[in-house]
Amino acid sequence: MSRSARGMHLVGMVNPPTSQYAENWRNPLSRADWLSGAFTADLARTLERGCFDMIFFADALAVPEDGAGDYGTTIRTAGKGAIYLDPIAKAALVAGATSRIGIGATVSTSFVPPYAIARQLLSVDHLSGGRAAWNIVTSTTDAEARNLGQERIAPSGERYDRADAVVQTVIELWESWEPDALVHDQQAGVFADAARVHRVTGSLSRGPLTLPQSAQGHPVLMQAGSSSRGRDFAARWAEVVFAIGDSPEAMRELRTEIRDRARLDYGRDPDEVRVLQGVQPVVGWTDAEAEAKLAGLIAQIDLPSALAKLARLLHAAALDPAAPATEALAAHRGATGSVGFEDMLMAVSERRGFTVADLAIEQALNQLHPQLVGSPATIADELQQLFESEAADGFIIMPALYHSSFEDFVNGVVPELQRRGVFRRAYTGATLREHLAG
Template identity: 40%
Template sequence: MSRQLHLAGFLLAGPVVHSHAVWRHPETQGDFLDPAYYVRAAKALEEGLFDFLFFADRLAVGDQLGGSRETALRLGAQDATRLDPLPLLSYLVAHTRHLGLGCTRSTTYYEPAHVARAFATLDHLSCGRAAWNIVTSMNDSEGRLFGRERHLEHDLRYDRADEFVEVAVKLWRSWGPAALRLDREGGVLADPAQVRALDHQGDWFRVEGPLNIPRSPQGRPVLIQAGSSGRGRRFGARWAEAIFTIQPDLAAMRAFRDDVRRQVLEQGRSPDGCKILTSVMPFIGGSEAEARAKQERHNALAQPEVGLITLCSQLNIDLSRFTLDTALGEVAEVGGLPPAAAEKLLALGSRTTLAELGRSYAASVRVPQLVGTGAQIAEQLAEWFEAGGCDGFVISPGYLPGSFVEFSESVVPHLQRRGLFRRQYQGTTLRDHLGLGPLED
């Protein structure tokens, strides 16, 4: 069989996704407080035979722009409001049969035992469809929510995350595959010899263990990650089985995938055990003109001010002293920004104004927008995939559930005819869907 691409759906458990216009869009059905809102999206993805749906998350309402939350709340910035996605996944388990289900948990503001217990339970409830999107969190607002004046420094967050995941994996492995006996006649619940304590003593954690939840169907959840910095890539190369990325074009996609695969190999892992999934936002019509009209209608709802708030939240910086017509080159020149943030802004184009960047962030957080018929979108995705740009795609919606419905009905059949995508689910677990193979004990 030829190499097959993978598909994931991207959501936040809130009114905004990458598109800040989702909640305003006239074709969006329902709202983020309605459980049916998420059920419709999940069912559309499952009908399209997607590998999984995952929810990104942030923990606090940001106040990075001007030290105020007022505009973020009034206009609807990306982290203005949302639900906790983990209980939501437990709800979606009952409404899906095959679709993998993943969400974010931070290694900075939780403990390994919290994450290990929650995702082991989700993997049992879903019969092996759980995934954990590993993040280290982003900004000082999240720190203050948890009683810390400032957010932990970038590389230290990843140092903590490395040990966090190491402990979580040990907890998931603390029950041997055959430890649970449930021998009613003999009166034996479990074999104590196959349940091991951890006695972990590290720089960040002291954990005795074992977990009090038996080994789950997948052994542990599939591990997803999205770090793009040098330290983030090293972390992903060590742990991730799927990496979510946003890249502007094929050259950037290939460079990212080649670099991560090289680092995965250096970690002693097979590069094929880490799937690189790049994000796109499709606008699909019966003709290219119809699709273009859909894109324009969506983007007209994107306000530059709210995009800038999300940008500031992500970079943990304040740009309120600059007017919207200020070019990024001038912003970086004035100084006062962390060097890493200034470098990221300049990489977006020194002549780009804050208004242009804000509008781009409001429309898609710079996720590439694809416009065309189902056949045209499929052709573009196939070209990137076959050229080695990625192992698959994360589909980010402009309205719900319509973006997912249109993709499943109009793009997936063309990918299937090309022999690039499944015609039915072949396995029962998310690990099966991704072709990851069994875990070593």
């Protein structure tokens, strides 16, 4: 399908209590019941009202630690990763609370066996009528490895080699039942055709899976690696790529690179790869109101707390707030476990001339994701320009506040995009893969 025949894609990223804004949990406009089922169900229904392609749940398998292995800073300050409900449980909840929106769950290839991944996600896919997606991660920290019985996390290259093998096995398990294997012929007494159910190749599982294929065949594959190896992995496997670019030019270069790799290295149709850029909208009914909202968000950030979180992230004992951010990042290279993330921090800090204090505030405000501030029309202008200039196939919307940021976007920006004809007015398909094809 040509690009001109496609519309913009929107995905909502959900990881309370902090979101991408570190002070979300303290803001009076944010709901505090993020451990309840009602919080997640209400949010999913809001995004479904806005015709979002998908809601997806981030995850990590350990409370983030500092260089000494202490998790105290994260716990005291509600740092990102202090709380994570299991994403499969939340996906199952959303499956029952909604009828159309896609549902993405994060599962690590480094620690979860392929058979368990295949069965859990295909179960959600069946329960939701074909709306599930797998956000593939390799995990990044020693803390996660130790929680799962390993001494340390494997090097990045080894993790991606493992991920290639796991994804290949998971797909084979999903396809271990041919599409017409479930006969269910009551008259003839034939439940399924055993000749159309197969074992899988390789050493990571034997199969077959205990489930037939779903309404969309199998869950959609989603990935967010930003290193060169991560981009190669995305080009090989991903149907949805979660990307971060700090300028329209960087966004466009990344999208072009992944599409070219998919076509040239793996023989894929590049139009089957949707590259979505992460953005944090701050919506007001006027530009002035939006700027005032942003000022309020910034004013609520406590600098000592933000500096403590940045020091924890960089595994630094302490940081000089007046020092150039690039020097601090260079001195603590490799601390985060994510090469792509650190490259992005360095590039933004260099381009914007950040001090350590500037970087700490920006990290606490939006984790250096592009921030769109303005009225619905202003934000729609920016999204439309990025979409139509082929910088992105759509956007991962990351809220500052739950649920109000999503409600502002759905009530204001979505109708504006719909009036312009760049975003759907209603779902036309039943499955997530059908949403992504439109």
